[in-house]
Amino acid sequence: MFSMENIEKSFGPVHVLKKANLEVKKGEIHAFMGENGAGKSTLMNILAGLLEKDAGKIIFEGREIPKMTANLATELGIAFVHQELNLAEDLSVAENVFIGRLPYKNQLLGLVDYKKLYEQTQSLLNMIGAKVSPNEIVSKLSTANKQLVEICKALTLNAKVIIFDEPTTALSDKDVEVLFIIIRRLKEKGVSSIYISHRMKEIFELGERITIMRDGEYIATEKVKSLSEDEIISMLVGREIKDLYPKEPTEIGSTYLEVKDLSDKVGKVKNVSFQARRGEVLGFAGLVGSGRTETLRLIFGADRAVSGKIFVNQKEVKIKSPNDAISSGICLLTEDRKRQGLLLNLSIKDNINLTNLKNFVLNQKSLTDTSNRFIKEVNIKTNNMNNPVSSLSGGNQQKVVLAKWLNTDNEIYIFDEPTKGIDVGAKSEIYNIINHLALQGKTVLIVSSEIPELLGICDRIQVFHEGKITGEIDVSSFESKQDEAQELIMKYATAS
Structure with a gap:
């Protein structure tokens, strides 16, 4: 689907990305891991056109993209479901899903075709199994349902690649199961997912291949099933954490x-x-x-x-x-x-x-x-x-x-x-x-x-x-x- 090769990025004297690489296949669920500050978000922001790279190549469906912009990323079908949800809380689900792209009866007079808007939104909600109404106000939704609205927004852009940044941070186990079902449905439709998470259980359950970064540098891309949790941890931190839980016996008092x-x-x-x-x-x-x-x-x-x-x-x-x-x-x-x-x-x-x-x-x-x-x-x-x-x-x-x-x-x-x-x-x-x-x-x-x-x-x-x-x-x-x-x-x- 795309590759990012030898990507460089600096903010002033701070060298954030140093020859960073990422390659994602069509319809692949690709896990992406690194410690906080490893450069994951910077690389994703470059892919989504929110930041400009200093050097390196982005090749999307065989075509080199000299300069990625937010508009171009949207046209190519790159969507971003951020950890911090980006919704207009006082608008309806449908208005959020098609924000900036509302169907009009008469655009000059600002007359929105709400029948068409609700029908299109309902179709998308049905596709991902979301049990919310198109006319519900977003502020009244649970965090899990707000996340589904974000995914619907991505689908309206005819997304070919969806970046999920720590999507389960505020979700219950049941909501996580629903999200995983949706990501697998997207895979069946040929949509690629980049799944960023610190939770090992989720990586092993969902991911097919994994790319690991450390200190702004590319470390490895491997099949998830070929790695153990200890091997992933070692690549993430650059050392073995022999005892993740350093429990020492304490003198328990009264x-x-x-x-x-x-x-x-x-x-x-x-x-x-x-x-x-x-x-x-x-x-x-x-x-x-x-x-x-x-x-x-x-x-x-x-x-x-x-x-x-x-x-x-x-x-x-x-x-x-x-x-x-x-x-x-x-x-x-x-x-x-x-x-x-x-x-x-x-x-x-x-x-x-x-x-x-x-x-x-x-x-x-x-x-x-x-x-x-x-x-x-x-x-x-x-x-x-x-x-x-x-x-x-x-x-x-x-x-x-x-x-x-x-x-x-x-x-x-x-x-x-x-x-x-x-x-x-x-x-x-x-x-x-x-x-x-x-x-x-x-x-x-x-x-x-x-x-x-x-x-x-x-x-x-x-x-x-x-x-x-x-x-x-x-x-x-x-x-x-x-x-x-x-x-x-x-x-x-x-x-x-």
């Missing part, structure tokens, strides 16, 4: 956090009780919407509880707001780092110091020293702490959120999906930080949708189903029986 009969007013959390000890990493498993995140938000005071008690170090605490939680030594690393964890337009330095601004007059030297310390401590990859935090990759943004809370020296650290959307190298570094907190005697709570992650870094796991804790797993008793542990967790999570 109960430090206790929750009794906690409930919220909307019924998502129902009489939840548990204990967490000093030096312990306590995991929370369950399906999306099972009440895991909602429970942690109640503990942090982000949402209001209607009943229940919270005890910190054997003393009851009244938590009505995040300020109350922070005063009680509790911090929360939210699932949505962009909207809830960071101020994207502020600098890296400002974000790191947000939680520890005690004086009316700021001591800039002290703030700079603090930022330098945490940039080194959690290995944030930046050449200037005064750059906006939005300029960082996802993994490095997550490390800034972590640094912000480490700056408070709290006793209870709550992590909600701490490695969502970040690469395997950054994951390993975050696991090391979690391990280090436990070794210091801190109490760590972790929500994750990845069961192997919970089994790899936790001491115990509480399993949620429909707002209640339905089971508990002692990880040490399943050390050599990971499959059994995963089956038991799923049994508790589905209450089967």
Whole structure:
């Protein structure tokens, strides 16, 4: 279908792509992996005509394209389903699908042919099995259905190549299955898919061939089935990660956090009780919407509880707001780092110091020293702490959120999906930080949708189903029986 050969791109003195290559066949599902900052997005933006290459060749269906532009990419049939959805929330599904290309009864008078618009949209929705109505307002759709609208937009462009950038980040397992069915249907119609993801399970389930990049350079293209997970990790990071989950035995002390009969007013959390000890990493498993995140938000005071008690170090605490939680030594690393964890337009330095601004007059030297310390401590990859935090990759943004809370020296650290959307190298570094907190005697709570992650870094796991804790797993008793542990967790999570 196309090839990109020896592509070069620099932004000022920063050499982002160095002889990068990618070749995709017609009707192929091509996995594309690399650590955050490896150059994947830059290469895809060049293919989609959003950035101009400095050097190299793009050959599309046998024809060399000297200069790719966004309009030319659209004409050729290259479509991009971005991780950050790009929809007009107040317009209907149909208006979004055909935005800029609406069928008119009379274009001069601006009279849209809505009958034709809805019929064409419905046909596309039927093609991919989307159960939404063409006249529904997009803001009322679930994230999964919004993503289907983006795919429909791509199909209206007669797409021959669709780039999927981390498409499952905000999807439930059921929604992921639907997306995979759609991508396979597209393959049957001869549409090529470039599938960017950090999730190994998805790569092995969906991908046919895989291209791996590292530090802006092409590393390899191989058949997915010919590789093991360890081989892919080694190519991604340039070294072996012998132990992805660096769990060290910690001295687990007395109960430090206790929750009794906690409930919220909307019924998502129902009489939840548990204990967490000093030096312990306590995991929370369950399906999306099972009440895991909602429970942690109640503990942090982000949402209001209607009943229940919270005890910190054997003393009851009244938590009505995040300020109350922070005063009680509790911090929360939210699932949505962009909207809830960071101020994207502020600098890296400002974000790191947000939680520890005690004086009316700021001591800039002290703030700079603090930022330098945490940039080194959690290995944030930046050449200037005064750059906006939005300029960082996802993994490095997550490390800034972590640094912000480490700056408070709290006793209870709550992590909600701490490695969502970040690469395997950054994951390993975050696991090391979690391990280090436990070794210091801190109490760590972790929500994750990845069961192997919970089994790899936790001491115990509480399993949620429909707002209640339905089971508990002692990880040490399943050390050599990971499959059994995963089956038991799923049994508790589905209450089967």
